[in-house]
Amino acid sequence: MKKKVISAILVAAMMTGCLTACGADGGAKGKQTVSIFVFGNDQEQAIYTDMFKAFEEANNCTVEAQMCIKDDYNTTLTGMMTAKDLPDVFYMGPEAVSQYVANGYAMEITPVLDELGLSTDDLPQDILASYSIDGKLYGLPHDASVFAYAYNKDLFDAEGIPYPDPNKPYTYEEFVEICQKFTKDTDGDGEIDQWGMGAANPFMFYQYVWSNGASFLSDDYKTVTIDTPEFKDALQKYVDLTLKYGVTPTVEQDASLGVYQRWLAGQEAFYACGTWDVAAFMDKEVFPYEWDLCGYPTLSTGISTTWCGTVGYAVNASTKNKDLATKLAYFMSADPDGNRTLSGITTGASIQLPNLISMANGEFKDAIADGSLPFPNNTEVFFNYLNGSDGYAGKFMESTYTPNGEWIDIFFNSLDTVKNGSVTVDDYIAQMQPQMQEALDNAWESVQ
Amino acid sequence: MSKRNEKYKMSTAARKENRYGLAFVTPPFIGFCLFMAFPIVFAFIASLTKWNGMNNMLDNFVGLRNYIKLFTDEKFWKVLLNTIIYMIGIPCGMILGVVIALGMNRKIRGIKVLRTMYYIPVISSLVAVSILWAWVFNYDYGLFNSIIKAVSGVHGPNWLGDEFWVKVSMIIFMTWKGLGTAIILYLSGLQSIPRDYYEAAKIDGASGWTLFKHITWPLVSPVTFYLLITGIIGGFQVFVEIVVMVPNGGLNYSAATVVFYLYEKAFTNNQMGYASAMAFVLAIIIFIVTAINFVGQNKWVKTID
Numbered sequence: 003m004k005k006k007v008i009s010a011i012l013v014a015a016m017m018t019g020c021l022t023a024c025g026a027d028g029g030a031k032g033k034q035t036v037s038i039f040v041f042g043n044d045q046e047q048a049i050y051t052d053m054f055k056a057f058e059e060a061n062n063c064t065v066e067a068q069m070c071i072k073d074d075y076n077t078t079l080t081g082m083m084t085a086k087d088l089p090d091v092f093y094m095g096p097e098a099v100s101q102y103v104a105n106g107y108a109m110e111i112t113p114v115l116d117e118l119g120l121s122t123d124d125l126p127q128d129i130l131a132s133y134s135i136d137g138k139l140y141g142l143p144h145d146a147s148v149f150a151y152a153y154n155k156d157l158f159d160a161e162g163i164p165y166p167d168p169n170k171p172y173t174y175e176e177f178v179e180i181c182q183k184f185t186k187d188t189d190g191d192g193e194i195d196q197w198g199m200g201a202a203n204p205f206m207f208y209q210y211v212w213s214n215g216a217s218f219l220s221d222d223y224k225t226v227t228i229d230t231p232e233f234k235d236a237l238q239k240y241v242d243l244t245l246k247y248g249v250t251p252t253v254e255q256d257a258s259l260g261v262y263q264r265w266l267a268g269q270e271a272f273y274a275c276g277t278w279d280v281a282a283f284m285d286k287e288v289f290p291y292e293w294d295l296c297g298y299p300t301l302s303t304g305i306s307t308t309w310c311g312t313v314g315y316a317v318n319a320s321t322k323n324k325d326l327a328t329k330l331a332y333f334m335s336a337d338p339d340g341n342r343t344l345s346g347i348t349t350g351a352s353i354q355l356p357n358l359i360s361m362a363n364g365e366f367k368d369a370i371a372d373g374s375l376p377f378p379n380n381t382e383v384f385f386n387y388l389n390g391s392d393g394y395a396g397k398f399m400e401s402t403y404t405p406n407g408e409w410i411d412i413f414f415n416s417l418d419t420v421k422n423g424s425v426t427v428d429d430y431i432a433q434m435q436p437q438m439q440e441a442l443d444n445a446w447e448s449v450q
Numbered sequence: 451m452s453k454r455n456e457k458y459k460m461s462t463a464a465r466k467e468n469r470y471g472l473a474f475v476t477p478p479f480i481g482f483c484l485f486m487a488f489p490i491v492f493a494f495i496a497s498l499t500k501w502n503g504m505n506n507m508l509d510n511f512v513g514l515r516n517y518i519k520l521f522t523d524e525k526f527w528k529v530l531l532n533t534i535i536y537m538i539g540i541p542c543g544m545i546l547g548v549v550i551a552l553g554m555n556r557k558i559r560g561i562k563v564l565r566t567m568y569y570i571p572v573i574s575s576l577v578a579v580s581i582l583w584a585w586v587f588n589y590d591y592g593l594f595n596s597i598i599k600a601v602s603g604v605h606g607p608n609w610l611g612d613e614f615w616v617k618v619s620m621i622i623f624m625t626w627k628g629l630g631t632a633i634i635l636y637l638s639g640l641q642s643i644p645r646d647y648y649e650a651a652k653i654d655g656a657s658g659w660t661l662f663k664h665i666t667w668p669l670v671s672p673v674t675f676y677l678l679i680t681g682i683i684g685g686f687q688v689f690v691e692i693v694v695m696v697p698n699g700g701l702n703y704s705a706a707t708v709v710f711y712l713y714e715k716a717f718t719n720n721q722m723g724y725a726s727a728m729a730f731v732l733a734i735i736i737f738i739v740t741a742i743n744f745v746g747q748n749k750w751v752k753t754i755d
Contacts, residue, residue, distance in 0.1 A: 076717060076718075077717045080503040080504075080717065080720075080722075083504055084503065101502075101504050102504065104505075105504045105505050105506070107504065253608075253611065254589050254590075254608050254611065255589075256611075257588075257589045257608050257610065257611035258588050258589035258590030258591055258592075259590065259591075405502075405720065406718070406719035406720050406721070407719070408718070411698075411714075411718075414698075415698060415699065415701070415702065415703060416701060416702045416703075418611070419701065419702065445719070447500075448500055448502050448720070448721055449502065449505075
């Protein structure tokens with residue numbers, strides 16, 4: 003008898019263990035609940051947690067937040083979609099809008115915003131457009147980021163070279179000449195240990211392509227167009243920096259210490275600075291040098307061009323509480339306090355530009371001017387790229403408009419063979435073009 | 451009457467026993483269905499569709515097209531070949547393992563410390579040791595190239611950045627990774643061989659090599675078989691070390707393995723259907739190789755009995 007009881011208890015315990023794991027259900031009684039799933043590093047997650055608390059207090063509700071690091075986000079979100087268990091609010095990049103809408107995951111938010119009296123007039127309209135289809139808005143930007151160029155002022159001082167003019171980016175030839183002056187052996191051991199620039203291929207080659215009037219894809223994003231003379235010329239000029247002029251670390255040197263680490267170690271005069279890098283670069287413990295922003299060198303078009311990025315908040319099309327979910331998305335995107343925190347106006351550490359245009363032009367610039375927000379002087383470089391100006395332009399990477407980025411990964415995966423001189427530009431293009439086209443065709447086919 | 455009663459009683463007891471038996475079997479059975487059988491069936495159905503993680507799987511049925519495409523996918527054959535090349539590390543690990551186990555199978559001072567040291571890789575986090583080895587292989591500052599430069603004055607190879615050397619690097623890593631398990635298992639295998647076999651052979655004048663060849667090696671063959679099977683199955687599933695040491699799959703995809711490619715297809719490029727087909731083909735390959743091993747074992751695996 004005793005045995006029977008014990009075994010029955012054991013079995014019951016095991017069954018309960020199995021079942022409870024599947025049926026977890028949260029939410030405080032009485033209050034409305036809204037769920038959100040976002041990614042961010044520790045610092046960002048701490049900021050978001052505070053923002054969720056503020057939202058809870060203002061709206062007398064409970065925010066069920068799930069957060070993870072960026073690398074884990076897509077895998078988890080796909081799992082949620084498969085399990086039909088999407089949170090009320092989640093991240094969506096511009097590349098995903100059409101698919102999320104077509105498959106019924108993202109809701110059109112304009113009607114709800116209008117109903118709630120929430121205006122999007124103060125948000126950057128170009129970025130909003132990337133979350134719209136046929137004039138219908140499906141997302142609100144979490145951020146608008148820019149991958150600008152930066153230079154190490156201390157190295158310029160040491161070489162006695164005048165700082166770059168942010169209003170007049172260097173031409174390619176001028177840039178090479180300047181870089182050559184920085185490239186040298188500083189400790190006399192016979193090996194180069196200081197370079198003009200560092201080149202991280204997947205992030206820093208677009209600038210050469212676009213500024214030369216070339217592109218990876220045709221206007222309809224269906225054909226790979228890397229075999230044009232402009233593209234080949236851009237690629238040649240890019241690899242020449244390493245091969246011919248030697249103003250970047252070699253492929254082997256890149257393998258031992260990445261270009262980002264070399265920039266932090268003060269070994270490179272030029273390196274990129276994303277809007278998210280500012281707080282880190284301003285921190286003297288991370289980067290103990292004086293620095294500022296400038297434009298990427300220009301090629302045949304004369305326009306310095308770089309890529310911009312954005313991720314936005316989508317509202318789940320099958321949410322039970324459209325109003326509250328839309329309110330939360332709007333709060334995360336356009337709440338003034340949240341904008342102040344993330345852009346560093348109140349914290350002194352900037353990880354993104356304010357989404358609110360009035361704040362970007364007002365409080366944000368004031369905080370930089372009065373020194374309460376440590377920021378490089380040439381702030382305008384970011385805004386020039388973001389909004390476009392005479393000499394500057396910003397674009398989304400072309401993979402933003404294709405169902406997946408496999409075709410571009412193929413290009414970058416072997417680019418080092420050209421940079422180390424083992425394959426010529428012509429051969430490389432001839433070899434890559436069909437492979438990329440095949441991957442691109444597959445990508446389009448997968449969503450037909 | 452009594453006989454009938456007895457029979458009736460017996461069958462009641464048996465039935466009860468069966469019931470309890472079933473009750474105990476049920477949880478793992480449910481677990482198997484939920485976490486093994488269901489995903490397998492799900493993946494098979496997915497492999498016949500153009501599912502991308504977002505669209506409705508069943509609306510996008512494409513039949514065997516993913517499988518046909520897979521067999522003409524050059525990249526798949528490339529990563530399969532890479533995966534098989536890395537398996538060179540399995541016999542290397544076994545040979546080294548048996549040699550070290552022989553060395554350890556004697557009473558020497560500090561033997562426990564040595565055994566622990568060799569076993570540490572097995573219990574360490576694969577991510578952590580992969581990061582460590584990425585440094586060992588570093589072009590300028592790595593341990594290997596520092597030694598090569600100190601000894602010969604020449605700069606060593608670009609271990610993880612070169613299409614050929616990245617494979618050598620991975621084989622070295624796999625050998626090292628498998629060594630701990632091989633040593634421990636061979637050691638237990640060696641210790642279970644009765645002493646009198648050796649004594650009898652020695653009386654007949656057998657040399658050290660003959661002892662090894664005719665007694666030791668055949669009698670540890672079950673261990674060799676076990677290591678071979680688990681090594682091959684694990685070898686086909688190599689993923690973490692690649693992601694950590696060569697996150698882009700290596701120059702020209704020279705370091706990528708099947709599971710790495712599968713993961714990229716599924717979670718980077720949203721081709722879940724295609725990735726599922728690849729997973730199925732991989733499972734079938736593993737099944738066939740394991741089956742061949744099991745059939746072939748009668749020819750070379752010997753037991754003391």
